[in-house]
Amino acid sequence: MSVIDLSKLKFPENNFRLFLDTVCETHELDFAAYAGVNPVAQSVHGVVNYPDEWQARYVKKNFQHKDPTLLVASRSIAPVDWQRLRDETSFKTVFHAAHDFGIAEQGVTIPVRGPYGEVGLFSVTRNCSDREWNLLKPKIIGGLQNAAVHLHDTIMQSNAMSRELMRPSLSAREIEILQWIAAGKSQQDVADILSISSRTVEVHLRSSRSKLCALTTPQAVGRAVGLGLIYPN
Structure with missing residues (x-):
């Protein structure tokens, strides 16, 4: 903490x-x-x-x-x-x-x-x-x-x-994955880069969408950028 x-x-x-x-x-x-x-x-x-x-x-x-x-x-x-x-x-x-x-x-x-x-x-x-x-x-x-x-x-x-108080509490891994998605990488690309399964990437993305109140991954990326959690590429 x-x-x-x-x-x-x-x-x-x-x-x-x-x-x-x-x-x-x-x-x-x-x-x-x-x-x-x-x-x-x-x-x-x-x-x-x-x-x-x-x-x-x-x-x-x-x-x-x-x-x-x-x-x-x-x-x-x-x-x-x-x-x-x-x-x-x-x-x-x-x-x-x-x-x-x-x-x-x-x-x-x-x-x-x-x-x-x-x-x-x-x-x-x-x-x-x-x-x-x-x-x-x-x-x-x-x-x-x-x-x-x-x-x-x-x-x-x-x-x-x-x-x-309005800032979602994303984990370090969730932020890392969103940053790679923002860089144009596919879900499988991110899995390969981080040496984890595509299913694990999806679990983190689903959690990120929920925390960011986003319906889609692109929307989650946009909100994360707007909050300064990740940076646009």
Whole structure:
């Protein structure tokens, strides 16, 4: 599953990291993060104000697949306080590594569910005692929930994310076959080039037509070109 850093995308609405910084300053928090799953492309898109070194470590270690602050919250409709996760091995693994970058294990993740079937996860953290956190959280949770909904809606309504949601998730093999078809090769030619059977080529073409909502292979090729999935020859 790929990870898309929204702060690196160039589009007018991109002030997401500034928004996170403002939330932290307003509520006296250390860090904030947003992560969402694109239900079409099955990619994780997100923006954080964590140190760049921790972001790189997090992705390199594939923590997005095991981080319980995301996995548990993605199945919840209510905010998930990280205190309840501390006994989980995966939590200890992630936050033992995070500690080296000044990131504490005190925090909360707020899930937001949207109209496309997507789930956005807004997390904040603060380095403080349990007592201090338990006093602070009730005072700020309402504001954090409003911030979570605002950020999620803004991201999902952005032109960049709308394009991603409308982009069919073709496999690498499906794209490869469509590219050869676009180059004028026959189904048997493609089978010979890729050392697979003609029947396998047809299976991939059928799947491509379905994903692209195309009735014919030429129509599928045209739509794939229009979406930038393959290139015209």
